[in-house]
Amino acid sequence: MTRIEKLPALLxxxxxxxxxxxxxxxxxxxxxxxxxxxxxxxxxxDIEAGGSRLIRLRDNGKGIHPxxxxxALDRHATSKIKSLDDLxxxxxxxxxxxxxxxxxxxxxxxxxSSGWQINSSDYELxxxxxxxxxxxxxxxxxxxxxxxxxxxxxxxxxxxxxxxLIKRMALSQFNVSFSVxxxxxxxRHYRVATSLAEQDQRVGDICGAAFLNQxxxxxxxxxxxxxxxxxxxxxxxRSQPDLQYFxxxxxxxxxxxxxxxxxxxxxxxxYGDRYPAFVLFLTISPELVDVNVHPTKQEVRFRESRLxxxxxxxxxxxxxxxxxxxxxxxxxxxxYNPIPFNYPLKMQEQAAVYxxxxxxxxxxxxxxxxxxxxxxxxxxxxxxxxxxxxxxxxVLVDMHAAHERVLYEKLKHSYQEHGFASQPLLVPLxxxxxQREANCLERFMSVFETLGLRIDRISQEAVAVREVPELxxxxxxxxxxxxxxxxxxxxxxxxxxxxxxNHILGTISCHAAIxxxxxxxxxxxxxxxxxxxxxDCSGQCNHGRPTSMQFSLQxxxxxxxxxx
Numbered sequence: 001m002t003r004i005e006k007l008p009a010l011l012x013x014x015x016x017x018x019x020x021x022x023x024x025x026x027x028x029x030x031x032x033x034x035x036x037x038x039x040x041x042x043x044x045x046d047i048e049a050g051g052s053r054l055i056r057l058r059d060n061g062k063g064i065h066p067x068x069x070x071x072a073l074d075r076h077a078t079s080k081i082k083s084l085d086d087l088x089x090x091x092x093x094x095x096x097x098x099x100x101x102x103x104x105x106x107x108x109x110x111x112x113s114s115g116w117q118i119n120s121s122d123y124e125l126x127x128x129x130x131x132x133x134x135x136x137x138x139x140x141x142x143x144x145x146x147x148x149x150x151x152x153x154x155x156x157x158x159x160x161x162x163x164x165l166i167k168r169m170a171l172s173q174f175n176v177s178f179s180v181x182x183x184x185x186x187x188r189h190y191r192v193a194t195s196l197a198e199q200d201q202r203v204g205d206i207c208g209a210a211f212l213n214q215x216x217x218x219x220x221x222x223x224x225x226x227x228x229x230x231x232x233x234x235x236x237x238r239s240q241p242d243l244q245y246f247x248x249x250x251x252x253x254x255x256x257x258x259x260x261x262x263x264x265x266x267x268x269x270x271y272g273d274r275y276p277a278f279v280l281f282l283t284i285s286p287e288l289v290d291v292n293v294h295p296t297k298q299e300v301r302f303r304e305s306r307l308x309x310x311x312x313x314x315x316x317x318x319x320x321x322x323x324x325x326x327x328x329x330x331x332x333x334x335x336y337n338p339i340p341f342n343y344p345l346k347m348q349e350q351a352a353v354y355x356x357x358x359x360x361x362x363x364x365x366x367x368x369x370x371x372x373x374x375x376x377x378x379x380x381x382x383x384x385x386x387x388x389x390x391x392x393x394x395v396l397v398d399m400h401a402a403h404e405r406v407l408y409e410k411l412k413h414s415y416q417e418h419g420f421a422s423q424p425l426l427v428p429l430x431x432x433x434x435q436r437e438a439n440c441l442e443r444f445m446s447v448f449e450t451l452g453l454r455i456d457r458i459s460q461e462a463v464a465v466r467e468v469p470e471l472x473x474x475x476x477x478x479x480x481x482x483x484x485x486x487x488x489x490x491x492x493x494x495x496x497x498x499x500x501x502n503h504i505l506g507t508i509s510c511h512a513a514i515x516x517x518x519x520x521x522x523x524x525x526x527x528x529x530x531x532x533x534x535x536d537c538s539g540q541c542n543h544g545r546p547t548s549m550q551f552s553l554q555x556x557x558x559x560x561x562x563x564x
Contacts, residue, residue: 163187215232237277506542
């Protein structure tokens, strides 16, 4: 057998680079994190040939002490942690101290700071003129590891990865300006964004104006956790999870717990095969999150994962619940002066008639009375839509979708308050599980009983389903229970039973809602509008379709070229 030998330093660094440096974008990520940890507020990138020929970063951070320049290129040399206690509460983006050594091992590398420069050719210090901050040059990436270079994609593809990486970092660092040049052409320039309007502008520049116009800001805080950012409206969902940005203490991560929580929050207002868009920031005590679980630091582990899951799901769900027609997307600002709007007499008359017809006597609204968010109905269009007039202009309501949501929320509320009857199975259903799965299921027996599902453990590896809610008659109980167990094992909780019941309630409300071509009286139309204003999530039907659209007078004026 071949004897064990210690690897040469260069070879060890090249092997380590296989974990840290996957492609040019990986280099950009590591350099960016170092600049941000150094307190830089201005970062400039020069990229050539998609990063394979050149990656140059300049920043105005604190820089590196001349005596530390050589040490910065050694493996596991860092100024960010000094003890195990520091590792348990990491406050910086980078901390392992292996990135620069790995990058220098697979490129022609130079590092300049504090008036001195060092490169990977001789690792000798040389004086150089340099302003405050640090400059890093990475040339000819993988020049000495041709096998790795063969795996690089086209120049366009590699730069797209770099561009996406910088976008993700720019979203989390509003107090830093970023500029990116590719092949001597300025591609991106993100200015410092301190005010809310400037932050909205940056989010719009990165995620697109459509996302910004179809999203709402969210901010929630509880149990030492804080969540804030932007969540997309359900009717602005996407076919792929390509517009999902999540940050933990300003570190961009991809986490299964987070993804499951977001999906859970949206499940009641979105088609199952669609994905929500969001830009969210979670602030949590560093002691409660482990960032040292992945070589590229893209994954984290929460100490209280269930607490984090429930907090995220509840915060997003509460925000979505408040999205009603009264808070729909405001009309875009146009470049001409619209005609001043006075409440028409017809609307005042309708308000008076509506109040007279209510069961509880209400005084007739004066001329300056506040108009309800959805206004008052004018007419029906082809037995499908309700035309209503409110303070802003015209409201178009899909009466079936709106009534479906109203009925659905009433059914859910009734179920939560009183529940539905359960029925015993004539022959209990026996399901074989692993011992671990049966143990997990046993811990949650009481939860299932509150939902009308009675399950008993009959052996180490088997359970028996004895009672089920009447709503689940005809459901594949074997598969449902197995799916619930799978969720419990992975997430320590499951919402599948609740989701299945909600799906059935949604089907009931869909069949019971007003159908097309049904003629409604003005009183019935107004009653539906008032119900929508009081119903949670009434901005969308059960499937994620919008229930109403607002057309402002400015938009209508623009359609007819008025004021020009």
